[in-house]
Amino acid sequence: MSGRIGNLMSVRDDIKVFDVTLRDGGLCNDFRFDDEFVKALYRANLESGVDYMEFGYKSSKKLFKQSDFGKWKFCDEEDIRAAIGNKDPMMKISVMADVGRCDFKTDFLKKEDSVIDMVRVACYIHQIPAAVEMIEHLHGLGYETTCNIMAVSQANTNQIESALQMIGASSVDVIYLVDSFGSFYPESVMELAQLYMDTAHANGKRAGFHAHNNQNLAFANTIETLSYGVSYLDCSAMGMGRGAGNCATELLLGFLRNPRYSLYGVLEFIEKYMLPLKASGIKWGYDLQYLFTGQLNRHPREAINFTAEGRSDYCEFYKSLLENY
């Protein structure tokens, strides 16, 4: 097992700050961000030294009606190009594609013709073979790839080890540990991070971490996995993301000691774009209903409904969760 790397003063050149505001945040507003917002976020991320920016999902237009969502559910090449203007090579562009919910064989250009640098393949643990098929196809087109195994807090260690072995043998560049339900504590995430790092080391790959803030631990878990060698770190402006949200970019940037990161760009963006977005009624962030589902290691869907209904009867809600265990 690998131990901690460096200390609180170290600079780690392998670290990649990965903005998922549009992608995970898009789950809060059906991906309806306008071009001004997207362009401003792109500029802000560049100014703050963010390494990757994820624009949304590459979803199947056969499975999802385009009129039901904003365009970042589909991330067409021309939409990305129109929103950002000239692409700056200092920051890479990513999209996410879910196993079983995208048309990966037809919807991706060759990398050389695309504005996209990386495709992140999200799957559940039983879908690993399908994820590997996607990864190999996308790798063949020239993209950087990741595999984001979701909901591992409900899988057992044997399953996770098998999954890591299959992913480790693939062409994938980065293996992502994902705390889908915000149920991990620093101690539990540290053990998994070591497991993922062992696979990454053995196969010349990197590891990443995607947190959720159900128990106010998104940032804590992120810097815990970081200290054990995980290098791709997901975050979003003001922690915007489904339910309790993600690790906040402003927390992460302020923690990193590398002078190439700076808070200002993201702060200006938050002031000008995120505060009005929040004021408009789009909801995300820590609250007790998410704490309950996190503690119980459950999908946050019931907590999201509780929030949408404007409820605050925490006790009743908690009791109902325990009854439906």
Next chain:
Amino acid sequence: MSGRIGNLMSVRDDIKVFDVTLRDGGLCNDFRFDDEFVKALYRANLESGVDYMEFGYKSSKKLFKQSDFGKWKFCDEEDIRAAIGNKDPMMKISVMADVGRCDFKTDFLKKEDSVIDMVRVACYIHQIPAAVEMIEHLHGLGYETTCNIMAVSQANTNQIESALQMIGASSVDVIYLVDSFGSFYPESVMELAQLYMDTAHANGKRAGFHAHNNQNLAFANTIETLSYGVSYLDCSAMGMGRGAGNCATELLLGFLRNPRYSLYGVLEFIEKYMLPLKASGIKWGYDLQYLFTGQLNRHPREAINFTAEGRSDYCEFYKSLLENY
């Protein structure tokens, strides 16, 4: 150095859940909690298995005008008795007294005549000799005592070691690590927790931890120190406390595996009393201005003013903090 004790499934009988809602929360509303609120909190804590409840400060009536504050700034015996009715021996009662801001020689009864069980002595590191004098006096009266050394994030390790040596040689029962500015990360707080535990072990005492949530790490830091043997854990309903607030009781109770703790009492209290308090305009909790002062290891006073003025120009504020470094 002591290592981790137990794991995420363990029950630790030395753990004490310590509610500071009235005391640290009182800093948000000048201690103006009415008796109904206090009584309901007392009952809720009992129902949830909380071990200690702190009612406020025992402040000098010579230094502070009683008309400027609610009664929990002074914690008169008869006020505590009137608010709680019959005292339940299952939960102990605490008050805090600041070195140099209380009249400890005249304002405390003998323990046998008092409703109070514990006095927590708060001091800065240069006040340790004065704290020890207070501790010995209060110990002589029969109280349990703690020493809460504030602002240690701005002290160097030599100073902290000297302070711990002096406190270790005193009659104090519990030595508290306090993250006054919310500037500690789990890694830094782990090192200090081990230092405090070494002193505690060597002198037959316990250690405690008081967090602040400036960087959304109050709960994370609390369970990190806990895993290294710290046993007195401060928390408050909905994290109510000065500035970014404290570790939330509901997060901590949900984490602990001992069946004597239960969420319901505190949840009902939050629904019935804390939500209306928050809706009335009393302000506390994580926001970017507190993140900045936490990251910069500074007193939160400027962030508290920023909040009180209803400002949201984070960039300007951050720049002004850096200019006044």
